[in-house]
Amino acid sequence: MSNSPSFYIEGIPVYKDFLSTSLPNYTGYFMDPEVIVAHETENYDTGANAEMHNKYLHNGAGGRGASWHFTVDDECIWWHIPLDRNGWHAGDGTNGKGNRKGIGIEHCENSDGDFKKTVQNGLALIRWIRKETKKNLPVEPHKKFSSWSKNCPGNILPYWDQYIKAINKVEEGPKLPAPKNPKPHEPKLGEVYHGNSLVDYLNWAKQDSSFNNRKNLARQYGIKNYTGTAAQNMELLALMRRGLPSRVDEKAKLSMAQIVEEVLDGKWGNGSDRVKRLTDAGYDPAMVQKQVNASSNPKVTKKTIDQLVDEVIKGKWGNNPKRRENLIAAGYDADAVQRRINQGSTKPAQTTRTYTVRSGDTLSEIGQRLKVPWRTIALMNNLRPPYTSRVGQKLKY
Secondary structure, eight states, X not given: OOSOOSXXXXXXXXXXXXXXXXXXXXXXXXXXXXXXEEEEOOOOSTTOSHHHHHHHHHTTGGGTOOOOSEEEOSSOEEEOSOXXXXXXXXXXXXXXXXXXXXXXXXXXXXXXXXXXXXXXXXXXXXXXXXXXXXXXOOEEEHHHHOTTOOOOSTTXXXXXXXXXXXXXXXXOOOOOOOOOOOOOOOOOTTOOOOOSOHHHHXXXXXXXXXXXXXXXXXXXXXXXXXXXXXXXXXXXXXXXXXXXXXXXXXXXXXXXXXXXXXXXXXXXXXXXXXXXXXXXXXXXXXXXXXXXXXXXXXXXXXXXXXXXXXXXXXTTTOSTTHHHHHHHHTTOOHHHHXXXXXXXOSXXXXXXXXXXXXXXXXXHHHXXXXXXXXXXXXXXXXXXXXXXXXXXXXXXX
16 A cells, blocks of 8 residues: 555554545535444455545546545545535435435445454544544444435444444454355346446446446447446436346337337236336336327427426426436427527527636525526536536536
8 A cells, every 4th residue: 555644543544535526426515414324335356445445436436426434444444525525325315314414434345354353443433533523423324314225234234233332342343244245136027226326237237337338338328428427327327227128028128119009008007006017127107107198198289499498497307317308208309408408598698697606605505696596507507416516616697
């Protein structure tokens, strides 16, 4: 390890290497922490230690938009984000307590490490965080905040009470078994992925998650100029998660038009039964229903691009990538709508004004200050969820 430790916690070297504010997975939101969130990396590869995960975050986390505060292994601790800034690690949304008020700690599970020692080092880190923040912060498992109840930290959870009691015991941690490298996931017929990471989705489906393969998939799904950004990955995931053509039954190979025709013929049932059957087959029931509605009412007057842009600005079509799906499902050219939005306004041209982002600004606060809807600012500047801006950035409005 070439770096020198920044300091030590109970004899454990700590390497402070904060994420650059220019990275897509840096949030920049101020945080007054209220909880410590315990995670496990679920990466069992040899060499998947804290330093490797630090490099992973500094490389943009594979486009996942993920970030957390500390990674701990059996030898050291790497510190990625200041304690007064939040990270995206809890899976409870932009304004969830885990993401916006939680200090995230990832415990490494690399096969060449000592997991019991990793847990002990994590306990030492928790003690230090409490002293540093001057708060007796509670410690909660990732599972408590995860919107899909992810079983994390999987090795610690069965011993959670013992783990919590051990925080105040410097001499030893809970007696946990060494993590076992699980068998690769085998997707079952009709099984649906519920996470929000393209890379995790591809690994779950036993597909190549490399950049080259993602770029090839993006081309197949109609996403142009793929560079691996978080927004592109989310859009590709939204398109792919409707089903795994190579791993579900033959109906998953049907086009949307064919599925709609079968629904109209009554082959997929009605109501909750149809929703369940479509979901089990890997389809988005809401998308199918919109197409069914459009097919059942072909005389509906189409809206102009200007009307659509006004509705998008007002938030009636949601945010990308869902907005793109909704527009396409309703029979509109989503790219044409986006191009018009990028032009700034559907009304006669006027002088474009700019606002320089200051420290602590949020998009909603900027909108209130300028008396401009924050969604309009986001659209004019091509900002994507979680709508992060940089100090010094000039925003058009």
